[in-house]
Amino acid sequence: MVPGYQGARVRIAVEGDLRLPASVVTIGGFDGVHRGHQALITAAIGRARRLKVPALVWTFDPLPKVAFGKARPLAPLGERLARIAALGPDWILVAPFTAAYAARSAATFLAALGQVGPREVHVGGDFRFGAGQAGNVAMLARAFPTIVHAPVLCAAGQVVSSSRIRALREAGQDGAAAELLRSEAGAFLAGLIMLSHDLQGHHA
Ligand SMILES: Cc1cc2nc3c(=O)[nH]c(=O)nc-3n(C[C@H](O)[C@H](O)[C@H](O)COP(=O)(O)O)c2cc1C
Numbered sequence: 001m002v003p004g005y006q007g008a009r010v011r012i013a014v015e016g017d018l019r020l021p022a023s024v025v026t027i028g029g030f031d032g033v034h035r036g037h038q039a040l041i042t043a044a045i046g047r048a049r050r051l052k053v054p055a056l057v058w059t060f061d062p063l064p065k066v067a068f069g070k071a072r073p074l075a076p077l078g079e080r081l082a083r084i085a086a087l088g089p090d091w092i093l094v095a096p097f098t099a100a101y102a103a104r105s106a107a108t109f110l111a112a113l114g115q116v117g118p119r120e121v122h123v124g125g126d127f128r129f130g131a132g133q134a135g136n137v138a139m140l141a142r143a144f145p146t147i148v149h150a151p152v153l154c155a156a157g158q159v160v161s162s163s164r165i166r167a168l169r170e171a172g173q174d175g176a177a178a179e180l181l182r183s184e185a186g187a188f189l190a191g192l193i194m195l196s197h198d199l200q201g202h203h204a
């Protein structure tokens with residue numbers, strides 16, 4: 001078996017096309033799918049297995065910070081999806097982050113989230129949503145059971161973040177950046193295999 005391959009099929013949907021009666025959801029741009037993201041997604045998948053409902057990773061394309069011209073992505077969408085798929089969720093939902101989407105209110109976003117039946121939502125404490133970033137975890141928690149995760153730190157005790165990885169790369173510290181992005185050996189390959197299964201499924 002390929003290391004990291006969970007044996008499950010990961011399905012990809014576009015927001016609006018998917019309705020689920022129940023799920024465990026985690027949400028974010030997940031740029032790079034670094035070790036903090038991996039821990040968050042893996043925890044959400046663990047809870048979904050325990051609750052016997054599908055695990056769904058809700059992400060955005062383009063990344064909001066890229067759409068707002070604040071940063072360039074660490075990796076293209078295909079790599080992001082493959083790295084998420086390698087962690088073994090049942091669904092990856094991609095929301096097209098258009099200007100109209102970014103203008104949606106926090107309440108409108110919560111209504112869309114409701115369509116996938118969140119039994120739990122897993123995010124970090126800094127998660128924001130809705131026009132002007134008006135929505136926060138307190139608002140999310142009023143709508144759905146919300147689990148707020150403490151940030152994963154690196155060996156030096158600093159928060160692992162996409163911004164920090166970008167800064168490390170810009171400073172020529174590629175090794176340190178790669179360490180924060182590290183995942184199980186073969187996991188990226190396994191994710192690609194799962195995605196290709198998914199594409200074959202769609203074309204069958
Ligand atoms: C419906 C919606 C509207 C958003 N509008 C804005 C916005 O106006 N300005 C902004 O900087 N970010 C906006 N965002 C992006 C969020 O602040 C945030 O980046 C996104 O939910 C992903 O979370 P993450 O940054 O923790 O990965 C919006 C997000 C959503 C879901």
Ligand SMILES: Nc1ncnc2c1ncn2[C@@H]1O[C@H](COP(=O)(O)OP(=O)(O)OP(=O)(O)O)[C@@H](O)[C@H]1O
Binds near residue numbers: 029031039149151161
């Ligand atoms: N180190 C971390 N540990 C646990 N959760 C994290 C960590 N970093 C981000 N998250 C969570 O992952 C989700 C996606 O976060 P996001 O894509 O903004 O990552 P980020 O690394 O914080 O990016 P940026 O540096 O651009 O702000 C959010 O719910 C966020 O709180």
